[in-house]
Amino acid sequence: MSLLFKHFRIHQIFGANTDVGKTILTTALVRGSAALKNRVFYLKPISTGHIEDADDEHIQRHGGPSKDKIETACLYRFHVPVSPHLAAQLAVGDESQKIVSDKTFVNSIASHLERCATQSTTPADMYVETAGGVHSPTLSGVTQLDCYRPLFLPTILVGDSRLGGISATISAYESLLLRGYIVDAILLFRDEYYRNSDYLTPYFAERGVEVVAFDAPPPIPADVAEKIASTERYYDHLVSKGGILPLLRNLDTRHEQRIAELSSMARRSQDTFWWPFVQHGLVKSEEDVTVIDSASSDFFSVHKSNTTSGSSLQSQLDGSASWWTQALGHAHPSLTLAAARASGRYGHVMFPQATHAPALQLAESLLQSGPGKGWASRVFFSDDGSTGMEVALKMALRAFSVREGLEGADRKALGVLGLRGSYHGDTIGAMDACAEEGVYTCEWHNAKGFWFDPPTVSIQQGRPVITLPPALASGAEPSDPDVTMSWVYDVAERLETPLAAVYRAYIERTLESLEKEGGPRLAALVLEPLVMGAGGMIFVDPLFQRVLVDVVRARGPAPEELNSWRGMPVIFDEVFVGLYRLGMQSTIPLLGITPDVSVHAKILTGGLVPLAVTLASDSVFRAFHGTEKASALLHGHSYTAHALGCEVANETLRLVEKETQSEAWTKARALWEPSPGTQPVVWSLWDPQFLHTVSCMDKVAEVMAMGTVLSIKFKDPEAGYVSHSAQTWLQSIKCYDPKSFSVHFRTLGMSRTL
Amino acid sequence: MSLLFKHFRIHQIFGANTDVGKTILTTALVRGSAALKNRVFYLKPISTGHIEDADDEHIQRHGGPSKDKIETACLYRFHVPVSPHLAAQLAVGDESQKIVSDKTFVNSIASHLERCATQSTTPADMYVETAGGVHSPTLSGVTQLDCYRPLFLPTILVGDSRLGGISATISAYESLLLRGYIVDAILLFRDEYYRNSDYLTPYFAERGVEVVAFDAPPPIPADVAEKIASTERYYDHLVSKGGILPLLRNLDTRHEQRIAELSSMARRSQDTFWWPFVQHGLVKSEEDVTVIDSASSDFFSVHKSNTTSGSSLQSQLDGSASWWTQALGHAHPSLTLAAARASGRYGHVMFPQATHAPALQLAESLLQSGPGKGWASRVFFSDDGSTGMEVALKMALRAFSVREGLEGADRKALGVLGLRGSYHGDTIGAMDACAEEGVYTCEWHNAKGFWFDPPTVSIQQGRPVITLPPALASGAEPSDPDVTMSWVYDVAERLETPLAAVYRAYIERTLESLEKEGGPRLAALVLEPLVMGAGGMIFVDPLFQRVLVDVVRARGPAPEELNSWRGMPVIFDEVFVGLYRLGMQSTIPLLGITPDVSVHAKILTGGLVPLAVTLASDSVFRAFHGTEKASALLHGHSYTAHALGCEVANETLRLVEKETQSEAWTKARALWEPSPGTQPVVWSLWDPQFLHTVSCMDKVAEVMAMGTVLSIKFKDPEAGYVSHSAQTWLQSIKCYDPKSFSVHFRTLGMSRTL
Incomplete structure (x- = not known):
């Protein structure tokens, strides 16, 4: 709900502390703007204190000769001089506006700003004055910096000119910066004794921020009339000679530059970037480019150059959770602080044969209470899902080679064994572990292995359906019309069904014939458990994956070592499906089997920075262990286990675990209970009733949902990765409603995710 | 120079602002410690203000019944109540300690702490009280948080209990956190009206920090005797019932936990990590693991469990610049702030067909004033050097295929054409672009192409020498005994020499015979310009690389398109050599040729987080341009162009450019002038005289230096990647000198870098 208007400059004024002159300097700004512009607006969202001192009244009173142009407002007023959260708690009777939610509070400000902006057809300025210091709590108790952040208004910081004020000003600035705020100027009073402005001016110049010093107000005369006259003279001085007008010109310039910058970004980006997975020939115009000015929670704030009225910044739901990396929303303050903490303590430090607390904590929690619990003994770090899979493949293939004496x-x-439709990343080794089919290939892609066509699960016409591939359809039982989703995912229960036997026979027959045909020797089984994501949101029948692992392991001789892999190492690519994307920390309990190697990324770092981990069992690790450097895993990226990423991952895992205990999760899970009080085997944050309705729609072939994932597949004869039909269909919900938001999505050709 | 002693707990006390009760609460802590421990030390590094109010004297006076155990000290004392930097500037006469450098200042504190610690053989506590707020400037003008950071002492923050104090306390905490400080407790006075402690206690509990509230001091009586008695009663109350003793127990526990944690990290890491490029079988004991507690500038602070006396934390020079990623030192505050700013504004936002300011600014500066200047038109983002090279290879191979109609x-x-000894990363595609030789290979590595044995440059016995490979040694002129390093790197000048003709003939002959032999069709020339890093710090004769590019381009037909690649696309892998690692922004001017694709990483993000860019010429980009999604470059990582990394890269490029204008660089460069006033073609931060001396040593085969890189190659019959002899040799300089520092290095087998 960030707002930006061409002819209507808005600045939010924060103070480095209380009583630093925020209202005085804001009054001067308002008075200066009134002298220059057609209209000036002032908003004090929350006012606490004695009514005779109210800031909005002070500003109205001292608006100077042009005071008729000034419109002031206060949204929440409390008559006690304490922090707003306390004032709200203490408020009684007619002050009963009391505690409002942050959302309501920020929405009311946004509406007010929008109303003022649309009233003004000619150039106007607006100042929003905050209360106390940058981190003073608002009504709900959330501090101002976090509460106002969705509005993302450019800010002015009023610094502290007193003893200790250098520190207070820098710290307040750093808190603004930790929330990404644009700081257009720092203002403070001149003080000949402490000279804070002399220090702060070059300090902030080095950081690209202008500091403007003003003469301090004169001592307050005792006589009321003289007091008013003296104040008037002071404001008059600030505006006429004291530096307000040059400052206003700079603020106007900053505002214009910001708009010019945002307006040119689409074109410049089209000329400069080589976007991933984008056919540049299809990016026809600037409007096809999403210009992201900031992001907050689940929303981008995107700039539209072609708006004729209203804000040129609009909210857009991040419909693909930024390629499925997000779990806690954009710009989560806790993740920023985690990143800052690790950066401040280490930067990055080299990792071979070394250790640091963030990496060790992360590795231990992945092994002890994370997806590696009970089977993995080692954590190898790399930079993304693709490199994590390269590491996994190197591990598995070497472990196989060593045991087989190759x-x-x-x-x-x-070669590897896998499922058709799988995707493991874009580096060539990861690509080689996938079948070559369709457009997703490149010069050096050389698919090495065999891939089964998997049976899939979906909801069609309101009912769960298992769809068998052609090779199986004839031999299998027709699916039971009364199956429930919980039954489909009750793998242990289904292991004794006729379909399990059909799967087993089919897999064994196929593997035998592959051996006879002399294809590549299969050395690793590579699976995306439950869902193949980028390959088209294919929900694989979990029974098939379970039987596949069982067959592969049963075919291998019993290993000499205890607890060792059998048949071939099994790799779980949990980059997309892991860490609660599907509503469960790991897919292992559901499938009832542990892998020998697993890979995790995406949610791992909460959508902030790249980091991946490859977990391995001890038996895989042992294949590389010895006294020869040559037999070690000679793989490593420069930033391996970078402290910033590890610390962000630790914070993410903590917050995600907390989220799983939240009311939203508990409520959503309850809707998926097969019978009241029975825990559902699988569930989704999407309402099952909604799924039912969508699955019955004419154009919809099938739907499926699990955890946070919703997949809708359309009836489309031209389906495939290059299909544009989902894009066309989704235009209908993409259109912008200025009162709410639009949706940003990336379709997956055959499968479309929102 | 971080310090940690088992029986000697040190805490540094910071204030959220001036006048928040820092000295009062420190006095209470000292008095409490004195009641419990054998000795207590108090240090006020800088004191400003009236002598009768000096904090150290106040503490000595109010030490309570055990005051004989208390030793106080002040290192720099000024008699004027202003910020220390101003006091130092104003100081005259006997106060002429005046402005000292940060290094001297921090060293004097470290020496004092060490002296106190070694004096104490029995348990003791020490408190270091800072001045003013967290960011109040020290003598040099650098603020306390940055100045004290190398000491990395655990901290106590004294919060602000006044109106506005919630904000001041949180902001001060965030500034501490941005420098990575450990905050063990936040202390503040109880105030029944503002109730800041009620707010801050749960706020910080959520962040894992304990808040302890104390009764505020009573009003000061006018009578001197009564004032002293009242103060005594107050301190007595704080210690006996007011919460000081439980706090001290917590601080002791934190201290013990920190030591226990550090002492267990080596063992736990040995049991948990799978380190990159490490043969775990060779990690014999805990002492083989580098336990990094923090890092600052060029130093790690490493923990040694086996110290019998002295600090268990020791400084260690990061001798390999953490795998060559560092340019500005560890934990550089500007990079932390850049990371925080981008994280606070965006988190990460998805990139396909989208744009955000940090990515656009980075891309434009790389193309307009960076290594892409004059030839590249597009920037593709990925996560590390290896993925950047995979992208480069996909680009080049496709461009070749399209033009050749394959x-x-x-x-x-x-296949690709390259040089033997090259290294392009560890993902399998990047490995396939290198010859398979020695141990650096894996199951799916399938080297595709041909690699020339290159002539190399080194300093032997004080003289620059060009060493020809066997295939050339017979046919070439012996190298001139009078060559200078500047002449060797004057490629344009050398193009007309007989050696250039020899190179040309050899390359042409080889390429012709390769064609006849029917090897893989060569589609891209892949070079690490000037130096092959990980392959053994091989300084390739630049003339050979130049002639190689010239020959490859001359062999191709003139392309139809203007400004298009010719023969085959040329890829420069500048991951290691680029961005001033070799003292030059790019190797292009020296070689006199532009590539068609180049890859940059490592220094790009100043050693903080992984990020890579692949730059491409327009003709390469055009090969993917069209209306079919299938012909686009279908490559992308989840965190592509993550805002945090791009913003850190922007800040890094700014700071590195500034560094190149520094006195250190100018002075070092001057030593390499071939004649006074003549700019050297190549130069190094290593003194040429030092190189001369080392090159003449008995055990040394050759040395070479360029920019920040120093390479020393030893005479060793068993040379190779798996050699341990450099490690043995370097033990001699690795030993720890408690008065200075040890050196952390990773040897490269045949080539050793410091």
Whole structure:
């Protein structure tokens, strides 16, 4: 709900502390603007204190010769001089506006700003004055910096000119910066004794922020008339000679530059970037480019150059959770603080044969209470899902080679076993672990292995359906019309069904015939458990994945070592599905099998910075253990286990675990209970009734949901990765409603995720 | 120079502002400690103000019944109540301690702490009280948080209990956190009216920090004797019932936990991590693990569990600049603030067909004034050097395939041309662009192409020498005994020499015979310009690289498109050599040729977080341009162009450019002038005289230096990646000198970098 208007400059004024002259300097700004512009607006969202001292009244009173142009407002007023959260708690009777939610509070400000802006057809300025210091609490108790953040208004910081004020000013600035605020100027009073402005001016110049010093107000005369006259003279001085007018010109320039910058970004980006997965020839015009000015929670604030009226910044729901990396929303203050803490303590420090607390804490929690619990013994760090999978493949293939005593060409000729439709990343090794089909390939892509066509799960016409691939459809039982979703995912229960036997026979037959045909020797089983994401949001029948692992393991001889992998190492690519994306920390309990290697990324760092981990069992690790450097896993990226990423991951895991205990999760899960009080095996934050309705729509072939994922597949004869039909269909919900928000989405061709 | 002693707990006390009760609460802490421990030390590094109010004297006076155990000290005392930097500037006569450098200042504190600690053989506590607020300037003008940071002492923050104090306390905490400080407790006075402690206690509990509230001091009686008695009663109350003793127990526990944690980290890490490029079988004991507690500038602060006396934290020079990622030192505050700013504004936001300011600014500066200047038109983002190279290879191979009209199997069979000893990363595609030799390989590594044995440059016995590979040694002129380093790197000048002709003929002959032999069709030339880093710090004769590019381009037909690549696209892997690692922004001017694709990472983000860019010329970009999604570059990582990394990169480029104008660089460069006043073609921060001396040593085969890189190659019959001999040799300089520092290094087998 960030707002930006061309002819209507808004600045929010924060104080480095209380009593630093915020209202005095804001009055001077308002008075200066009134002398220059057609209209000036002043808003004090919350006022506490004695009514005779109210800031809005002070400003109206001292608006100077042009005071008729000034409109002031106060949204929440309390008559006790304490912090707003306390004032709200203490408020009684007619002050019963009391505690309002942050959302209501910020919405009321946004509405007010929008109303003022649309009233003004000619240039006007607006000042929003906050209360106390930057982190003073608002009504709900959330501090101002966090509460006002969705509005993302450019700010002016009023610094502290007193003893200790250098520190107070810098710290307040840093708190603004930790929330990403634009600081257009720092204002403070001149003080000949402490000279804070002499210190702060070059300090902030180095950081690209202008500091403007003003003469301090004169001592207050005892006589009321003389007091008013003296104040008037002072404001007059500030505006005429005291520096307010040059400051206003700078603020106007900053405002214009910001708009010019935002307006040119689409074109400049089209000329400069080579976007991932984008056919530049299809980016026809500037409007096809999403210009992101800031982001907050689940929303982007995007700039539209072509708006004729209203704000040129609009809210847009991040419909794909930024490629499925987000879990806690954008710009979460706790993640920023975690990043800052690690950066401030270490920067990045090298990792081979070294250790630091963020990496160790992360590794231990992944092994002890995370997805590696009960089977993994080691954590290898890399930079993204793709590199994490390369590491996993190197681990598994080497472990297989060592046990089988393979050398030279035999090692090169190994292949993997997997499912058709899988996706493991874009580096060539990760691509080689996927079937080559369709457009998703490149010059050096050389698919190495065999991939089964998997049976899938979906909701069609309101009912869960297991769809068998052609190779199986004839041999299998027709699916039971009374199945429930909980039954479909009750793998242990289904292991004894006829369908399990059909799967088993089919897999065994296929593997035998592959051996006879002399294909590549299969050395690792690579699966995305439950859902193949980028390949088209394919919900694989979990029974098939379970039987596949069972068959592969049963075919191998019992290993000599205890607790060792059997048949071939099994890799779980949990980059997309892991860490509660599907409503469960790991897919292991549901499938009832542990892998030998697993890979995690995306949510791991809460959508802030790239980091991946590859977990391995001890038996895989042992294949590389010895006294020869040559037999070590000779893989490592420069920023391996960077402290910032590890610390952000630790904070993410903490907050996500907390989220899983939240009311929203508990309520949503309850809707998926197969019978009241019975825990659902799978569930989703999407309402099952909604799914039912959508699945019955004419154009919809099938839907499916699990955890945070909703997949809608359309009836489209031209389905495929390059299809544009979802894009067309989704235009209908993409259109912008200025009273709410639009939706940003990336379709996956055949499968569309919102 | 961070310090940690088992029996000697040190805490540094910061204030959220001036006049918040720092000295009062510190006095209570000292008095409490004195009641419990054998000795207590108090240090006020800088004191300003009237002598009768001096904090150290107040503490000595109010030490209570155990005051004989208390030792106080003040290192710099000024008699004027202003900020220390101003006091130092104003100081005259006997106050002429005046402005000292931060290094001297912090060293004097460290020496004092060490002296106190070694005096104490029995448990003791020490409190270091800072001046004013957290960011109040020290003598040099640098603020306390940055100045004291190398000491990395655990801190106590004294919060502000007044109106506005919630904000002041949180902001001060955030500033501490931005420098990575450990905050063990926040103390403040109880105030029944403003109730800041009621708010701050749960606020910080959520952030894992304990808040302790104390009764505020009573009003000061006018009578001197009564004033002293009242103060005594107050301190007595704080210690006996007011909460000081439980706080001290908590501080002791925190101290013990910190030591226990650090002492267990080596073992736990050995049990948990799978380190990159490490043979775990060779990590024999806990002492082989580098336990990094913090880092600052060029130093790690490492923990040694086996110290019998002295600090268990020791400074260690980061001798490999953390795998060559560092440019500005660890934990640089400007990079932390850049990271925080972007995180606070965006988090990460998705990038396909989108734009945000940090990415756009970075891309434009790389193209307009960075290494892409004059030839590149597009920037593709990825996560590390290896993924950046995968992208480069996909670009080049596709561009070649499209122009040559190759399809299907012909595309798969393409190879690259390069140099033996090159290294482009650890993902399998990047590995495939390197020759397979020695131990650096894996199951799916399938080297695709041909690699020349390159001629190399080094300093032997004080003289620059060009060493030719066996295939050339017979046919080439012996190298001139009078060559200078500047002449060797004057590529334009050398193009007309007989050696250039020899190179040209050899390359042409080899390429022709490769074609006849029917090897893979060569589709891209891939070079690490000037130096092959990880492959062994091989300084390649730049003339050979230049002639190689010239020959490859001359062999291709003139392209139809203007300004298009010719022969085959040329990729410069500048991940290690770029962005001033070699003292130059880019190697392009020296070589006199522009590539068609280049890759940059490592220094790009100043050693903080992973980020890579692949720059491409317009002709390469055009090969993917069209109306079919299938012909786009279908490559992208989840965190592509993450805002945090881009913003850190922007700040890094700004600071590195500034560094190149510094006195240190100018002076170092001057030593490399071939004649006074003549700019050297290549230069190093290492003194040429030092190189000369080392190159003449018995055990040294050759040395070489350029920019920040120093390479020393030893005479070793068993040379190779797996050699341990450099490690043995370097033990001699690794030993710890408690008065200075030790050196952390990673040797490269055949080549050793410091």
